[in-house]
Amino acid sequence: MAGSLAHSDRSAAVRRLLDTLAETLRAAAARDASDAAALEDFARRVQAIGTAAPATPAPPERLAVCRVWDDALRAAPGALAGPVAALGPWLSWTQNPNYRRRPPDPTFLDNYGYAVIAGPADGPPALVSAPDVALGVLLLGPGAYYPLHAHPAVEVYVTLTPDGEWWRGDGPWRREPPGAAIYHAPGVPHAMRAGSAPLLALYVWRGDLATYARITSPSSPTRRSSPGRAGARPGGRRARGTRGPAHRRGRRPGRP
Numbered sequence: 001m002a003g004s005l006a007h008s009d010r011s012a013a014v015r016r017l018l019d020t021l022a023e024t025l026r027a028a029a030a031r032d033a034s035d036a037a038a039l040e041d042f043a044r045r046v047q048a049i050g051t052a053a054p055a056t057p058a059p060p061e062r063l064a065v066c067r068v069w070d071d072a073l074r075a076a077p078g079a080l081a082g083p084v085a086a087l088g089p090w091l092s093w094t095q096n097p098n099y100r101r102r103p104p105d106p107t108f109l110d111n112y113g114y115a116v117i118a119g120p121a122d123g124p125p126a127l128v129s130a131p132d133v134a135l136g137v138l139l140l141g142p143g144a145y146y147p148l149h150a151h152p153a154v155e156v157y158v159t160l161t162p163d164g165e166w167w168r169g170d171g172p173w174r175r176e177p178p179g180a181a182i183y184h185a186p187g188v189p190h191a192m193r194a195g196s197a198p199l200l201a202l203y204v205w206r207g208d209l210a211t212y213a214r215i216t217s218p219s220s221p222t223r224r225s226s227p228g229r230a231g232a233r234p235g236g237r238r239a240r241g242t243r244g245p246a247h248r249r250g251r252r253p254g255r256p
């Protein structure tokens with residue numbers, strides 16, 4: 001009985017998150033003519049996700065970055081914060097194996113993680129099954145820098161926290177308000193950095209879910225430069241030998 005109640009609670013919490021995210025994406029599409037069609041498409045796909053649990057639900061897993069989960073939620077003022085917070089007890093946190101093998105900087109793995117809310121059955125543990133969409137939450141610790149990376153999947157991020165900064169293509173750094181949708185076409189390099197508070201964002205992938213993101217330029221000593229300042233390009237000083245093939249097949253569906 002307790003188990004079925006817990007499952008029912010979890011399904012309801014996922015439904016609330018999906019509905020709120022779809023609504024946020026539609027609102028963003030109405031504001032952004034250039035990416036409106038892509039954002040509308042993501043909104044439809046998110047709305048269509050069911051809340052059936054996977055056959056073998058995974059137990060929650062925690063990472064070092066989870067120490068800032070409560071701080072991130074306190075810094076998140078928008079409509080998505082409550083639905084995301086409600087899922088906290090069930091989230092299973094993980095990391096991109098490309099970064100685990102070769103962290104972009106020595107502190108990265110203590111300040112980075114993601115948890116899948118909806119995704120394919122053969123991917124990292126998800127709360128609900130979704131065969132053609134991967135949706136989850138990304139958390140970066142204060143001051144963390146996630147360097148330029150790319151993947152063949154189409155992606156949208158929706159920010160929850162206010163002081164993170166985002167880079168796409170040729171830049172510049174942009175500070176996006178909570179509820180902003182950030183669209184990444186396949187293969188477009190992008191980066192983000194947290195401010196003095198954690199960075200919390202939802203992501204949605206469609207398309208090639210089987211290829212993990214790869215770093216295209218490693219961390220740079222200029223990364224804490226103020227937005228728009230000359231020389232503040234992410235990865236402005238690339239270490240030798242750290243640029244691999246643009247995309248390499250992972251063994252399981254990939255994520256940010």
Ligand SMILES: [Fe+2]
Pocket residue numbers: 151155184190213256
């Ligand atoms: Fe990405």
